[in-house]
Amino acid sequence: MIFDGEENDPFPVEDCLFAETFCQDTVYSLCGQDLKIRQVFGGNLGVAAPVWESALQLCCYFEEQSLELRGKRIIELGAGTGVVGILAARMGAVVTLTDLPLVLPQLQSNISANMPPSGWPNTYPTVLPLSWGEDQMNFPSDWDLVLGADIVYLSETYPLLVETLAHLCQSGSLVYLSSKMRKEHGTQRFYEDYLPGKFNVELVHHDEIQNINIYRASLK
Incomplete structure:
Protein backbone atom coordinates (compact mmCIF):
# COMPACT_ATOMS: atom_id res chain seq x y z
CA MET A 1 0.00 0.00 0.00
CA ILE A 2 1.25 3.49 -0.86
CA PHE A 3 0.33 6.79 0.72
CA ASP A 4 1.15 10.13 -0.89
CA GLY A 5 3.28 12.11 1.51
CA GLU A 6 2.60 15.59 0.20
CA GLU A 7 -0.28 16.56 2.49
CA ASN A 8 1.63 16.01 5.73
CA ASP A 9 5.11 16.25 4.31
CA PRO A 10 7.71 15.29 6.94
CA PHE A 11 10.48 16.52 4.65
CA PRO A 12 10.22 20.15 3.49
CA VAL A 13 10.89 20.52 -0.23
CA GLU A 14 13.51 23.17 0.43
CA ASP A 15 15.57 20.53 2.20
CA CYS A 16 16.32 18.66 -1.04
CA LEU A 17 19.82 17.29 -1.29
CA PHE A 18 20.83 18.94 -4.56
CA ALA A 19 20.45 22.31 -6.25
CA GLU A 20 17.76 22.60 -8.92
CA THR A 21 15.92 19.49 -7.82
CA PHE A 22 12.43 18.59 -6.74
CA CYS A 23 11.47 15.90 -4.30
CA GLN A 24 8.59 13.52 -3.88
CA ASP A 25 7.90 11.98 -0.49
CA THR A 26 5.84 8.81 -0.28
CA VAL A 27 4.98 6.41 2.52
CA TYR A 28 5.07 2.73 1.53
CA SER A 29 3.41 0.15 3.76
CA LEU A 30 5.42 -3.06 3.33
CA CYS A 31 5.67 -6.14 5.54
CA GLY A 32 3.94 -4.28 8.33
CA GLN A 33 6.43 -1.41 8.15
CA ASP A 34 5.68 2.14 7.04
CA LEU A 35 8.67 3.50 5.12
CA LYS A 36 8.96 7.21 4.33
CA ILE A 37 10.93 7.35 1.09
CA ARG A 38 12.11 10.54 -0.56
CA GLN A 39 12.77 10.46 -4.30
CA VAL A 40 15.09 13.22 -5.50
CA PHE A 41 14.59 14.17 -9.15
CA GLY A 42 16.79 16.48 -11.20
CA GLY A 43 19.95 15.85 -9.18
CA ASN A 44 21.66 13.81 -11.92
CA LEU A 45 20.57 10.63 -10.16
CA GLY A 46 18.86 9.29 -13.27
CA VAL A 47 17.44 5.79 -12.70
CA ALA A 48 18.52 5.90 -9.05
CA ALA A 49 15.94 8.60 -8.22
CA PRO A 50 12.60 6.72 -8.37
CA VAL A 51 11.19 3.86 -6.35
CA TRP A 52 10.75 1.19 -9.02
CA GLU A 53 7.87 -1.28 -9.01
CA SER A 54 10.40 -4.13 -9.11
CA ALA A 55 11.68 -3.05 -5.70
CA LEU A 56 8.19 -3.01 -4.21
CA GLN A 57 7.43 -6.44 -5.65
CA LEU A 58 10.63 -7.85 -4.15
CA CYS A 59 9.55 -6.52 -0.75
CA CYS A 60 6.10 -8.05 -1.18
CA TYR A 61 7.63 -11.35 -2.27
CA PHE A 62 9.59 -11.55 0.97
CA GLU A 63 6.36 -11.03 2.90
CA GLU A 64 4.43 -13.60 0.86
CA GLN A 65 7.18 -16.18 1.38
CA SER A 66 7.54 -15.31 5.09
CA LEU A 67 11.27 -15.05 4.49
CA GLU A 68 13.09 -14.62 7.80
CA LEU A 69 15.40 -11.63 7.51
CA ARG A 70 16.23 -11.06 11.19
CA GLY A 71 19.94 -11.52 11.77
CA LYS A 72 20.71 -12.10 8.08
CA ARG A 73 23.73 -10.37 6.57
CA ILE A 74 22.41 -8.65 3.45
CA ILE A 75 24.00 -6.52 0.74
CA GLU A 76 21.90 -4.64 -1.80
CA LEU A 77 23.35 -3.66 -5.18
CA GLY A 78 22.17 -0.53 -6.99
CA ALA A 79 20.11 0.40 -3.94
CA GLY A 80 18.83 3.73 -5.33
CA THR A 81 16.32 5.06 -2.82
CA GLY A 82 17.12 2.18 -0.48
CA VAL A 83 13.56 0.93 -0.03
CA VAL A 84 14.51 -2.77 -0.16
CA GLY A 85 17.53 -2.56 2.11
CA ILE A 86 15.85 -0.22 4.57
CA LEU A 87 12.90 -2.60 4.87
CA ALA A 88 15.31 -5.48 5.53
CA ALA A 89 17.07 -3.45 8.23
CA ARG A 90 13.72 -2.55 9.82
CA MET A 91 13.02 -6.30 9.94
CA GLY A 92 16.23 -7.01 11.83
CA ALA A 93 18.79 -7.73 9.11
CA VAL A 94 22.37 -6.49 9.12
CA VAL A 95 22.31 -4.48 5.89
CA THR A 96 24.86 -2.87 3.59
CA LEU A 97 23.40 -0.69 0.82
CA THR A 98 25.58 0.07 -2.18
CA ASP A 99 25.37 2.25 -5.27
CA LEU A 100 27.46 4.77 -7.19
CA PRO A 101 28.92 7.62 -5.10
CA LEU A 102 26.43 10.23 -6.38
CA VAL A 103 23.52 8.19 -5.03
CA LEU A 104 24.82 7.78 -1.48
CA PRO A 105 23.42 11.06 -0.03
CA GLN A 106 19.91 10.02 -1.09
CA LEU A 107 20.42 6.64 0.57
CA GLN A 108 21.75 8.18 3.78
CA SER A 109 18.83 10.61 3.93
CA ASN A 110 16.23 7.87 3.56
CA ILE A 111 17.95 5.68 6.14
CA SER A 112 17.95 8.53 8.65
CA ALA A 113 14.26 9.24 7.96
CA ASN A 114 13.34 5.61 8.65
CA MET A 115 15.08 4.89 11.92
CA PRO A 116 12.50 3.22 14.19
CA PRO A 117 11.59 5.19 17.35
CA SER A 118 13.28 2.49 19.44
CA GLY A 119 16.32 2.35 17.16
CA TRP A 120 17.30 -0.22 14.55
CA PRO A 121 16.50 -3.76 15.72
CA ASN A 122 20.00 -4.89 14.79
CA THR A 123 22.62 -2.45 13.49
CA TYR A 124 22.49 0.88 11.69
CA PRO A 125 22.53 0.18 7.93
CA THR A 126 25.86 0.73 6.22
CA VAL A 127 26.10 2.74 2.98
CA LEU A 128 29.10 2.23 0.69
CA LEU A 165 27.79 -11.33 -7.82
CA ALA A 166 30.23 -14.23 -8.12
CA HIS A 167 32.64 -12.57 -5.69
CA LEU A 168 29.93 -11.70 -3.17
CA CYS A 169 28.48 -15.23 -3.23
CA GLN A 170 31.61 -17.33 -2.70
CA SER A 171 30.39 -18.58 0.67
CA GLY A 172 26.99 -19.76 -0.49
CA SER A 173 24.94 -16.57 -0.56
CA LEU A 174 21.50 -16.58 -2.14
CA VAL A 175 20.78 -13.91 -4.74
CA TYR A 176 17.34 -12.39 -5.29
CA LEU A 177 17.00 -10.16 -8.36
CA SER A 178 13.74 -8.46 -9.32
CA SER A 179 13.54 -7.11 -12.86
CA LYS A 180 11.18 -5.44 -15.26
CA MET A 181 11.68 -7.61 -18.34
CA ARG A 182 12.44 -4.93 -20.92
CA LYS A 183 13.01 -6.29 -24.43
CA GLU A 184 14.78 -3.11 -25.51
CA HIS A 185 17.41 -3.65 -22.82
CA GLY A 186 17.84 -7.37 -23.34
CA THR A 187 16.97 -8.10 -19.74
CA GLN A 188 15.92 -11.67 -20.52
CA ARG A 189 19.34 -12.27 -22.09
CA PHE A 190 21.04 -11.52 -18.76
CA TYR A 191 19.07 -14.26 -17.04
CA GLU A 192 19.33 -16.76 -19.90
CA ASP A 193 22.87 -16.19 -21.20
CA TYR A 194 24.98 -14.27 -18.67
CA LEU A 195 23.92 -15.29 -15.15
CA PRO A 196 23.64 -19.07 -15.82
CA GLY A 197 27.33 -19.12 -16.78
CA LYS A 198 28.24 -19.02 -13.09
CA PHE A 199 24.93 -19.41 -11.23
CA ASN A 200 22.06 -21.79 -10.83
CA VAL A 201 19.08 -19.58 -11.71
CA GLU A 202 15.42 -20.14 -10.82
CA LEU A 203 12.40 -18.00 -11.69
CA VAL A 204 10.41 -17.76 -8.44
CA HIS A 205 7.84 -15.07 -9.26
CA HIS A 206 6.24 -13.64 -12.40
CA ASP A 207 3.89 -10.66 -12.55
CA GLU A 208 2.26 -10.79 -15.97
CA ILE A 209 0.60 -7.38 -15.65
CA GLN A 210 3.77 -5.47 -14.72
CA ASN A 211 6.04 -7.88 -16.67
CA ILE A 212 8.28 -8.26 -13.61
CA ASN A 213 10.22 -11.41 -12.75
CA ILE A 214 11.97 -12.32 -9.53
CA TYR A 215 14.87 -14.75 -9.79
CA ARG A 216 16.72 -16.68 -7.11
CA ALA A 217 20.30 -17.67 -7.88
CA SER A 218 23.18 -19.46 -6.21
CA LEU A 219 26.79 -19.84 -7.30
CA LYS A 220 27.57 -23.10 -9.09
Whole structure:
Protein backbone atom coordinates (compact mmCIF):
# COMPACT_ATOMS: atom_id res chain seq x y z
CA MET A 1 0.00 0.00 0.00
CA ILE A 2 1.25 3.49 -0.86
CA PHE A 3 0.33 6.79 0.72
CA ASP A 4 1.15 10.13 -0.89
CA GLY A 5 3.28 12.11 1.51
CA GLU A 6 2.60 15.59 0.20
CA GLU A 7 -0.28 16.56 2.49
CA ASN A 8 1.63 16.01 5.73
CA ASP A 9 5.11 16.25 4.31
CA PRO A 10 7.71 15.29 6.94
CA PHE A 11 10.48 16.52 4.65
CA PRO A 12 10.22 20.15 3.49
CA VAL A 13 10.89 20.52 -0.23
CA GLU A 14 13.51 23.17 0.43
CA ASP A 15 15.57 20.53 2.20
CA CYS A 16 16.32 18.66 -1.04
CA LEU A 17 19.82 17.29 -1.29
CA PHE A 18 20.83 18.94 -4.56
CA ALA A 19 20.45 22.31 -6.25
CA GLU A 20 17.76 22.60 -8.92
CA THR A 21 15.92 19.49 -7.82
CA PHE A 22 12.43 18.59 -6.74
CA CYS A 23 11.47 15.90 -4.30
CA GLN A 24 8.59 13.52 -3.88
CA ASP A 25 7.90 11.98 -0.49
CA THR A 26 5.84 8.81 -0.28
CA VAL A 27 4.98 6.41 2.52
CA TYR A 28 5.07 2.73 1.53
CA SER A 29 3.41 0.15 3.76
CA LEU A 30 5.42 -3.06 3.33
CA CYS A 31 5.67 -6.14 5.54
CA GLY A 32 3.94 -4.28 8.33
CA GLN A 33 6.43 -1.41 8.15
CA ASP A 34 5.68 2.14 7.04
CA LEU A 35 8.67 3.50 5.12
CA LYS A 36 8.96 7.21 4.33
CA ILE A 37 10.93 7.35 1.09
CA ARG A 38 12.11 10.54 -0.56
CA GLN A 39 12.77 10.46 -4.30
CA VAL A 40 15.09 13.22 -5.50
CA PHE A 41 14.59 14.17 -9.15
CA GLY A 42 16.79 16.48 -11.20
CA GLY A 43 19.95 15.85 -9.18
CA ASN A 44 21.66 13.81 -11.92
CA LEU A 45 20.57 10.63 -10.16
CA GLY A 46 18.86 9.29 -13.27
CA VAL A 47 17.44 5.79 -12.70
CA ALA A 48 18.52 5.90 -9.05
CA ALA A 49 15.94 8.60 -8.22
CA PRO A 50 12.60 6.72 -8.37
CA VAL A 51 11.19 3.86 -6.35
CA TRP A 52 10.75 1.19 -9.02
CA GLU A 53 7.87 -1.28 -9.01
CA SER A 54 10.40 -4.13 -9.11
CA ALA A 55 11.68 -3.05 -5.70
CA LEU A 56 8.19 -3.01 -4.21
CA GLN A 57 7.43 -6.44 -5.65
CA LEU A 58 10.63 -7.85 -4.15
CA CYS A 59 9.55 -6.52 -0.75
CA CYS A 60 6.10 -8.05 -1.18
CA TYR A 61 7.63 -11.35 -2.27
CA PHE A 62 9.59 -11.55 0.97
CA GLU A 63 6.36 -11.03 2.90
CA GLU A 64 4.43 -13.60 0.86
CA GLN A 65 7.18 -16.18 1.38
CA SER A 66 7.54 -15.31 5.09
CA LEU A 67 11.27 -15.05 4.49
CA GLU A 68 13.09 -14.62 7.80
CA LEU A 69 15.40 -11.63 7.51
CA ARG A 70 16.23 -11.06 11.19
CA GLY A 71 19.94 -11.52 11.77
CA LYS A 72 20.71 -12.10 8.08
CA ARG A 73 23.73 -10.37 6.57
CA ILE A 74 22.41 -8.65 3.45
CA ILE A 75 24.00 -6.52 0.74
CA GLU A 76 21.90 -4.64 -1.80
CA LEU A 77 23.35 -3.66 -5.18
CA GLY A 78 22.17 -0.53 -6.99
CA ALA A 79 20.11 0.40 -3.94
CA GLY A 80 18.83 3.73 -5.33
CA THR A 81 16.32 5.06 -2.82
CA GLY A 82 17.12 2.18 -0.48
CA VAL A 83 13.56 0.93 -0.03
CA VAL A 84 14.51 -2.77 -0.16
CA GLY A 85 17.53 -2.56 2.11
CA ILE A 86 15.85 -0.22 4.57
CA LEU A 87 12.90 -2.60 4.87
CA ALA A 88 15.31 -5.48 5.53
CA ALA A 89 17.07 -3.45 8.23
CA ARG A 90 13.72 -2.55 9.82
CA MET A 91 13.02 -6.30 9.94
CA GLY A 92 16.23 -7.01 11.83
CA ALA A 93 18.79 -7.73 9.11
CA VAL A 94 22.37 -6.49 9.12
CA VAL A 95 22.31 -4.48 5.89
CA THR A 96 24.86 -2.87 3.59
CA LEU A 97 23.40 -0.69 0.82
CA THR A 98 25.58 0.07 -2.18
CA ASP A 99 25.37 2.25 -5.27
CA LEU A 100 27.46 4.77 -7.19
CA PRO A 101 28.92 7.62 -5.10
CA LEU A 102 26.43 10.23 -6.38
CA VAL A 103 23.52 8.19 -5.03
CA LEU A 104 24.82 7.78 -1.48
CA PRO A 105 23.42 11.06 -0.03
CA GLN A 106 19.91 10.02 -1.09
CA LEU A 107 20.42 6.64 0.57
CA GLN A 108 21.75 8.18 3.78
CA SER A 109 18.83 10.61 3.93
CA ASN A 110 16.23 7.87 3.56
CA ILE A 111 17.95 5.68 6.14
CA SER A 112 17.95 8.53 8.65
CA ALA A 113 14.26 9.24 7.96
CA ASN A 114 13.34 5.61 8.65
CA MET A 115 15.08 4.89 11.92
CA PRO A 116 12.50 3.22 14.19
CA PRO A 117 11.59 5.19 17.35
CA SER A 118 13.28 2.49 19.44
CA GLY A 119 16.32 2.35 17.16
CA TRP A 120 17.30 -0.22 14.55
CA PRO A 121 16.50 -3.76 15.72
CA ASN A 122 20.00 -4.89 14.79
CA THR A 123 22.62 -2.45 13.49
CA TYR A 124 22.49 0.88 11.69
CA PRO A 125 22.53 0.18 7.93
CA THR A 126 25.86 0.73 6.22
CA VAL A 127 26.10 2.74 2.98
CA LEU A 128 29.10 2.23 0.69
CA PRO A 129 30.01 2.95 -2.94
CA LEU A 130 30.33 -0.07 -5.19
CA SER A 131 31.11 -0.01 -8.91
CA TRP A 132 30.51 -3.45 -10.41
CA GLY A 133 33.57 -5.15 -11.80
CA GLU A 134 35.88 -2.60 -10.20
CA ASP A 135 35.86 -2.61 -6.42
CA GLN A 136 33.84 -5.65 -5.34
CA MET A 137 37.06 -7.12 -3.94
CA ASN A 138 36.78 -4.53 -1.16
CA PHE A 139 33.68 -6.37 0.07
CA PRO A 140 33.44 -9.70 1.90
CA SER A 141 32.07 -12.87 0.30
CA ASP A 142 30.06 -14.29 3.18
CA TRP A 143 26.64 -12.64 2.83
CA ASP A 144 23.44 -14.51 3.50
CA LEU A 145 21.51 -12.64 0.83
CA VAL A 146 22.49 -10.44 -2.13
CA LEU A 147 19.61 -8.31 -3.40
CA GLY A 148 18.98 -6.19 -6.47
CA ALA A 149 15.85 -4.54 -7.87
CA ASP A 150 15.70 -3.28 -11.46
CA ILE A 151 19.47 -3.24 -11.84
CA VAL A 152 19.52 -5.26 -15.10
CA TYR A 153 19.04 -2.74 -17.90
CA LEU A 154 22.45 -1.87 -19.44
CA SER A 155 23.92 -4.71 -21.48
CA GLU A 156 27.47 -3.42 -21.12
CA THR A 157 27.22 -3.90 -17.35
CA TYR A 158 25.98 -7.50 -17.48
CA PRO A 159 29.42 -9.18 -17.34
CA LEU A 160 30.47 -6.77 -14.57
CA LEU A 161 27.36 -7.56 -12.55
CA VAL A 162 27.93 -11.30 -12.87
CA GLU A 163 31.57 -10.85 -11.83
CA THR A 164 30.49 -8.84 -8.80
CA LEU A 165 27.79 -11.33 -7.82
CA ALA A 166 30.23 -14.23 -8.12
CA HIS A 167 32.64 -12.57 -5.69
CA LEU A 168 29.93 -11.70 -3.17
CA CYS A 169 28.48 -15.23 -3.23
CA GLN A 170 31.61 -17.33 -2.70
CA SER A 171 30.39 -18.58 0.67
CA GLY A 172 26.99 -19.76 -0.49
CA SER A 173 24.94 -16.57 -0.56
CA LEU A 174 21.50 -16.58 -2.14
CA VAL A 175 20.78 -13.91 -4.74
CA TYR A 176 17.34 -12.39 -5.29
CA LEU A 177 17.00 -10.16 -8.36
CA SER A 178 13.74 -8.46 -9.32
CA SER A 179 13.54 -7.11 -12.86
CA LYS A 180 11.18 -5.44 -15.26
CA MET A 181 11.68 -7.61 -18.34
CA ARG A 182 12.44 -4.93 -20.92
CA LYS A 183 13.01 -6.29 -24.43
CA GLU A 184 14.78 -3.11 -25.51
CA HIS A 185 17.41 -3.65 -22.82
CA GLY A 186 17.84 -7.37 -23.34
CA THR A 187 16.97 -8.10 -19.74
CA GLN A 188 15.92 -11.67 -20.52
CA ARG A 189 19.34 -12.27 -22.09
CA PHE A 190 21.04 -11.52 -18.76
CA TYR A 191 19.07 -14.26 -17.04
CA GLU A 192 19.33 -16.76 -19.90
CA ASP A 193 22.87 -16.19 -21.20
CA TYR A 194 24.98 -14.27 -18.67
CA LEU A 195 23.92 -15.29 -15.15
CA PRO A 196 23.64 -19.07 -15.82
CA GLY A 197 27.33 -19.12 -16.78
CA LYS A 198 28.24 -19.02 -13.09
CA PHE A 199 24.93 -19.41 -11.23
CA ASN A 200 22.06 -21.79 -10.83
CA VAL A 201 19.08 -19.58 -11.71
CA GLU A 202 15.42 -20.14 -10.82
CA LEU A 203 12.40 -18.00 -11.69
CA VAL A 204 10.41 -17.76 -8.44
CA HIS A 205 7.84 -15.07 -9.26
CA HIS A 206 6.24 -13.64 -12.40
CA ASP A 207 3.89 -10.66 -12.55
CA GLU A 208 2.26 -10.79 -15.97
CA ILE A 209 0.60 -7.38 -15.65
CA GLN A 210 3.77 -5.47 -14.72
CA ASN A 211 6.04 -7.88 -16.67
CA ILE A 212 8.28 -8.26 -13.61
CA ASN A 213 10.22 -11.41 -12.75
CA ILE A 214 11.97 -12.32 -9.53
CA TYR A 215 14.87 -14.75 -9.79
CA ARG A 216 16.72 -16.68 -7.11
CA ALA A 217 20.30 -17.67 -7.88
CA SER A 218 23.18 -19.46 -6.21
CA LEU A 219 26.79 -19.84 -7.30
CA LYS A 220 27.57 -23.10 -9.09
